[in-house]
Amino acid sequence: MIILAFFKKKKEAPINRIIPEHIAIIMDGNGRWAKNRSLPRTAGHAAGSKKFKEIARYCNKIGVKHLTVYAFSTENWRRPKEEVDAIMNIFRDYLRDSANFKSENIKLEFIGDRSGMPDDIVQLMAQAEYDSKDATGLKCYMAINYGGRDELVHAVRDIVKEGICAENITEDTISSHIYTKHYPDPELIIRPSGEYRLSNFLIWQSAYSEFWFSNILWPDFSTEDLEQAIDDYNKRNRRFGGV
Ligand code: IPE
Ligand code: IPE
Ligand code: MG
Numbered sequence: 001m002i003i004l005a006f007f008k009k010k011k012e013a014p015i016n017r018i019i020p021e022h023i024a025i026i027m028d029g030n031g032r033w034a035k036n037r038s039l040p041r042t043a044g045h046a047a048g049s050k051k052f053k054e055i056a057r058y059c060n061k062i063g064v065k066h067l068t069v070y071a072f073s074t075e076n077w078r079r080p081k082e083e084v085d086a087i088m089n090i091f092r093d094y095l096r097d098s099a100n101f102k103s104e105n106i107k108l109e110f111i112g113d114r115s116g117m118p119d120d121i122v123q124l125m126a127q128a129e130y131d132s133k134d135a136t137g138l139k140c141y142m143a144i145n146y147g148g149r150d151e152l153v154h155a156v157r158d159i160v161k162e163g164i165c166a167e168n169i170t171e172d173t174i175s176s177h178i179y180t181k182h183y184p185d186p187e188l189i190i191r192p193s194g195e196y197r198l199s200n201f202l203i204w205q206s207a208y209s210e211f212w213f214s215n216i217l218w219p220d221f222s223t224e225d226l227e228q229a230i231d232d233y234n235k236r237n238r239r240f241g242g243v
Contacts (some may be wrong), residue, residue, distance in 0.1 A: 022066035023059065023226075024186035024209070026201055027052060029193030031215030036217075042086035047219035049090050053100075058223045060106050060138035067140045070201045074113065075130050076146030089117060091144065095124035098131070105137035111179035112146030112156070139183065148203030151178050180205055188233045190226075192216045195230045231239045 035045030155177035
């Protein structure tokens with residue numbers, strides 16, 4: 001018996017479980033994670049950035065096709081300048097280092113309003129997108145200076161500029177003018193940190209998403225938590241208004 005228990009295999013995922021094509025994550029709780037350790041909030045953001053890389057790699061490994069992560073919202077500029085500056089520096093470090101993603105066959109793209117970002121970061125973003133453009137694995141979209149309402153405002157402006165007649169505007173018109181026009185809506189949205197809200201994330205795209213909330217703070221989020229979220233997703237009954 002003891003020998004059997006020793007060799008007991010790790011719990012395996014059910015063979016026919018569905019891996020969502022598109023998972024979106026609100027990477028929240030960095031500040032509280034740092035506070036719990038008597039560290040500055042910036043240490044929490046650094047830990048959160050490390051966690052993002054780990055989870056993106058894991059998503060690539062298990063065959064998730066699209067991953068969208070909320071890294072900085074249009075409202076996060078309201079934070080103290082020192083914190084915003086520190087977050088921008090973490091982006092700089094991360095983007096300079098993003099060649100690693102390319103070597104792992106992960107394609108990196110950014111959604112959000114780049115015009116509000118520092119010029120050097122905009123350049124680094126474009127470079128990271130260019131460097132990884134041929135990757136065929138996970139497509140990873142980082143939402144930086146992103147707001148769902150802001151996204152819709154930009155979409156409406158573009159639709160008006162294109163002169164599309166009011167009666168020709170459909171849901172597809174909106175979907176094809178938002179940042180996420182080239183990929184499917186997320187089936188699963190994960191929000192750790194104990195908050196039960198979207199905070200302006202993917203408000204159009206989440207109309208029929210399944211939500212998974214947890215009290216875990218983002219830097220503590222593990223691949224087991226992701227597996228749990230996917231298992232729970234598999235138990236959901238998605239009806240899309242039908243029966
Ligand atoms: C998320 O963590 C990161 C950003 C919003 C940039 P927070 O910094 O919001 O962490 P909490 O919510 O204060 O713990
Ligand atoms: C959402 O977290 C934004 C990101 C994780 C980037 P916030 O911490 O900004 O959200 P609120 O303020 O608690 O709603
Ligand atoms: Mg927060």
